[in-house]
Amino acid sequence: MSDIKKIKDDYIDKLNTENNIEKVNNIKSELFGKNGIISNEFKKLGSISVEERKKLASDLNNIKDELQNKISIKIQEIETKEINLKLEKEKIDVTLPERNIEIGKIHPVSQVIDEISSIFSEIGFSVEEGPDVENEYNNFTALNTPDNHPARDMHDTFYLDNNKELLLRTHTSPVQVRTMLKGKPPFKIIAPGRTYRSDSDQTHAPMFHQVEGLHIDKNINMGHLKGCLNYFIKEFFEVDKIKMRFRPSHFPFTEPSAEVDIGYEINNGKIVIGEGNKWLEILGCGMVHPNVLKNVNVNPSKYQGYAFGIGIDRLGMLKYGINDLRAFFETDYRWLSHFGFDPLDVPSNYRGLSR
C-alpha cells in the first residue's frame, strides 16, 4: 500500500512540474492504460482477502480519483495556456483603420425645410407644392399685382417667353392661388420650394428657397398670425424667448401687411438670435387681400386669414451660422461635408428638431 502512495506522490510531483500535454497523456496511460500501474493494482484486488480488498479498494479509488483529477486539471491548464499563447500570437493592431466609412450628408436647405415642416405639422399645417414654372397670372395678377404695378419691379423675373406669359416663380405665393383654386376653405398649408429672381451678388442668388404659409378660415385674424409666427420662430431657433417685432409693410397680396424682425446681437463676432437691440428682417406676412380671395373664388365676406413668406436659406444661415448664401449652391465638397446633416437626423417633435 505504501508503495502505491509513494507512486501516487511521485506522479503528483511529476504532474506538478509537467507542462507538455503529450507527456501528461503519457502519464495518463502509464497509470490508467491497459497495463497501467493503477489498472494493474486494481487487477490485483481479486487475489487478496475480502477484508484487505475492501480497504485497498477504497484507498485505490481515492488515489485514482486524486490522480485523474490532477491529470484533467493539468490538461486543462496546459490547454488554456496553449490557447492563450496562440491567441497572443494572433493579436492584431486594432488601432489600424476600419474599412472605409462613407458618410453621406443632407444639405442644410433640405434639413431646414424638414425642420420647418415638422414645426408647422405640429400645429396642423399640411404641405403643398406648386410648379417652378408659373404663368404670369398665378405669380402676379391673381396675387393682386396687375401688369404695370410698380411692385413687379421688386421682383426681377426670369421669363421663358417674349410675351412674359411664362416665368420662373419669383415667390412661393402662387401655390396659395393653386391651392385655393383647386379646393374649398378652410385652408391650412405651408408650401416650401425653389424661387427665382434674376439678381446675383454677394447676398442674392438667382435661385433661393421660400416657404409660403396660408391659413384661411372663418375667423382667422392678425392675432392668429402673430401667434403662429411667434410659435414658429421660437420653435425654429429652439429658444424659450425671442424678441420679435411686427412692423407695417406692403405686399400687394396681403392687407394689412407686416414684416417681422427678430432681435439679435453680435457677440464675439457671432450672431446671437433673440436678444440685443439690433433688428433683422426675416419674413413678410399679412392678411390675405380680399382681391386675392375673390380671384380664387373664396368669398372674402365669409372667409379670411393670413399668409406669410419666409426665406428658408436665410433662416438656415442664421440658425447654423452660415455666412455666405452663394455657397449653398456651389457644391463644394468641403462645404457640403461641413454644413451637411447626418441622414438619420430627421427633425421631429419627439426626437427634437436638431441634435
Added chain:
Amino acid sequence: MKFTVDWLKNHLDTKFNNNQIIDKLTNIGLEVESFESSTSELDTFIVAKIINAKTHPNADRLKLCDVDIGSDKTIEVVCGAPNAKNGLLTVYAPPGSIIPKNQMKLSVSKIRGVTSYGMLCSESELLLSNESDGIIELKNNKYANKIGEKYFKNTSEKVIDLSITPNRPDCLGVRGIARDLSAAGAGKLKINKKSNLKYRGNQNINVIIKKEKAQGCTIFGSCLIKGVSNKESPKWLKDKILSLGQKPISAIVDITNYIMFDLNRPLHAYDADKIDNEIIVRSSSKGESFEALDNKKYILENDMCVISDRSGVLGLGGIIGGTRSGTEYSTKNILLESAYFLPRSIRKTSKQLNIDTDAKFRFERGIDPLSIEEGLMKASELIKQICGGKISNLDVKKIENYKKTIINFDPFLFEKTTGFNVENKELIKILEKLGFNVSRNKKILKLVVPSWRPDITQPIDIVEEIVRIKGYEHINASEPVKTRLKPTLNYYQKLFHFLQRSVASKGYLETVTWSFTDSKINQLFKENDEEIPIVNPISSDLNVLRNSIFPNLIFYLKKNLDRGFKDISLFEIGPVFKGKSPGDQLTVIGAVRAGKVSRLSWNDKERIVDTFDVKKDVIQSLCEAGIDKDDIIIDDKTPSYYHPGKSGGVYQNKQEKNALAYFGEIHPNIIKKLDIKTEGLVIFEICLDYIRESKQKIKDSKSEYKFSDFQKSERDFAFIINKNFKSQELVNIIKSVDNKLIKSVRVFDVFEGENIPEGKKSIAVNVTIQSEEKTLNENDLDNINKLIISSVESKSGAKIRS
C-alpha cells in the same frame, strides 16, 4: 426717399427727438434704411501749411513744397502756383480726392521726376471762384490752428433714408411723411401759409391736350414767369439738394426738384423762348425722336405721352425733359409745367425706353391730381424770390375731372381683421389726421379718401391705415390651434423624404444646384426633350432650364475633382423640366459616384467604382422607400448618356413605359467631351413621379406571417448558356419551376473563357428548396433538380455543366 430732420420740421411741429422720430417712422410702416450724415466728396480736402517751398530741381516754374497736414510727418507736394511760399496756409487734397472742377481723381504721381503726394488747390479747382492763378491763401487768424482739419465743413445734417413701399407715393415727399407722423401722435402738421402772390398777365402759350385713346396726360397746368435771371441756388437750397444726394444745377432746376421732394409734386421748367408757338400734349408716333436732359437721344414708339410744340417733341411727359427747351443760366422767360400723367402710361413708356427718373418714379405710383396749382404757386413764388420775374395767371387744362373715392366703412371690420378694438373716436381722429373726410351714418363711417392716396380703394385699406398708425404692438398673439385638416405629407412627399435620406445614407453628399444650366452641357443629357431657354438668363452659361439633373452634377463633380478630391459621391433631388408649361416637370434624384472603392485601404483591395455599386445603391434605396424587391425588373435599355453595355433601367412592372430608375456607367464620349479626369464614373437616377403609389397603407398591406420549420436543402447548378442571355431570365425560369418549393435563387458565379465555348458563359446558381408541408426526401429533391435542369435547358438553350 432721403431728407433731413430739419426739413421734416418745416412741416411738423414736434417735441420728438431724432431717435423717437426714427422709431415712429418704422412703426408706422415707413422703414428707415439708414440715418447718417451723407459723406461728401469734399470731406478729404484739408487745411495745410507750407513749411518750406523750394524750387523743383528739374523745372524752374515748379516748386517743391514740404506741407504740414497736421500729421507727424510733412508731405511733399509739387506745386506750380507762383504764390506758394513758406508759411502759407492753404488747402491740400490728398491722393484719392476728386477735384470738384474737373472731377478728376488724384493719384500719387511723378512730376518732372519728383513724386508728388497730392495737390495744393486753387479756388477755381474747388469751384469757389474763378481764381486760378494761384493756390488758395487762407487767413492766418482763422485757420492757423486748424491745420489738418477738413476745409469744407460737413454741414450736412444726418439724413434719414426711407424705403417707401410702392403703395405710398404720398410719402415720396417730406410733407406726406410729416402727415403720417402727425397722425401717429409725433407732432402737429404745420398749416401751409397762404401765399399772397400777385399774378400779372396771362399764360399766353397755348396748351392743348389732344383727346386720343392712348392719351397719358389728363391735366396740364402751367404758368409763365417772365424776366427771370437764372443763377446758382442760394446756400439753403443747395444744402437741401445735397442732402438728397443730388447735385445742385441752377436755381430754377433746383427749385423744381425741391418742390418735388418737399410736396411730392414733380414740375418741369421750359425755356419759354425755345417753345415753338404752343404746347401740344399728345401721343407719339413711331420713329419720332428727341434728345433728353440725360444727353441721350431717344427714338419713340407709338403712343408714348409727349409734350411737343409745332417743331416736334420737347420731352416725355412726366419722365424726362428735352435739351431743346431746357433752361440755362441765360434763360429769361420760363414756362412752368405741373401736370398729371397716368401711372400706366408712364410705366409702359419708361419700361420700353428703359428710363428711370425721380419724376417717373413718382408719376408711376400716382401723384396727387389736386396738387397742380399748389405746385405751380410754391415754385413760382420761390423762383420770383430767387430769380425775380413776373408770374402769369395759372393755366390749367383738363380732359378729365378728378373723382373722389368714397368708402363706407364698418368699424367692426377693424376688429374682425386685427383681433382688437379701437374706440370709434380714436379711429376717426387717426383718419382725419391722415386727411380723410369722415362723416357718420349710424354705425357706418363715410370716408372721403384724400386725393394723395391712390392706394386706398376699399374698406380693408382703411383697416390697414388704422392698425398701422395705432401700432402693430397692440395686436394680441393667439396661441396656435392644433387642428389638422389633412395629413402633413402626401405619398410623393413622403417618398421624397425617404429617398432623399436613403440615398444620403449610402454615402452621398446632397447638393442643391440651380434649376437652370448651360445649354451646351444640357445638350448631352436632354435626349428628346425640348430645350427650354430663359429669355433673360443671369449669364450665358445658365441659359436653359435643366432637362436633367446631370449637367449640373457633372459640372460640379468636375469642379470638385479639380479641387483634388478623387472619390466623390454626390446627389441632388429636385425638379427637371420637360416642357415650358407650368407642371411640365418631374421630381428626380440624380446621383454620381466617381473614383475608387477602398482606396488606400490597408486590408481591402481597391477597385474602381462600377455599375453594380450604383445598382446596389439604387435598388436598396428603392427598397428602403417601400418598393418590394420582388417587384423589381431590370432592363438594359437606357438613355444615350449611359454606357450602352454597362447600364440598366429599373421597372416595377413589365408593361411600364417609363423606367423609375436608371443606373450605370456614364457614356465615355461624355467624359471625353467634358474632359473629366477620374478613374471611374457611375451614375444613377430615380424619377419619383414614375413610382407607383401603393394602394394600401403599411398597416393594411402586411401579409400573414408564414414560415416553414421543415428542413431546407440547397443545390448548386452550373449552366453553359449564350453570352447574351440575361441572368434575370435564368433566375425567373428556375423560380417558375415551382414557386412554392423554390424559396430563392442566387447567382454566385459567372465566367467566360477557359473551357467555355466562344459566345457562351457559365452561370452558377444556388437554389434553396423547402416545403411548407413536409421534409423533402431524396426522391422529391431529385425530381425538382431534374425539372430545374430540363426547364432551363428547354427554355434557354443552356446546357448543364457536368
